[in-house]
């Protein structure tokens with residue numbers, strides 16, 4: 001595992017998300033009511049940005065381009081027309097620093 005620091009806990013309010021770039025990968029980092037999660041930024045349907053066109057409806061990220069959605073925790077598609085899972089990344093918090101495990 002290779003843990004990359006992404007942000008401080010205080011950078012993302014609870015029930016919100018932010019876009020970060022780590023090692024040339026755009027990531028959405030979510031601070032949900034039960035913890036921290038991270039996914040890729042790009043919708044697997046037709047490549048809309050889930051930062052620009054996504055709405056956080058915990059536990060889903062909804063892509064407003066065509067109404068598809070994904071479970072943030074697993075990346076699994078939850079609403080059509082999305083059928084391909086969204087990339088997810090393990091997260092942890094160490095002394096206030098949010099870290100992501102990148103392959």
Ligand code: FES
Pocket residue numbers: 043044045046047048063064065066067068069081082
């Ligand atoms: S691009 Fe996201 S639902 Fe179509």
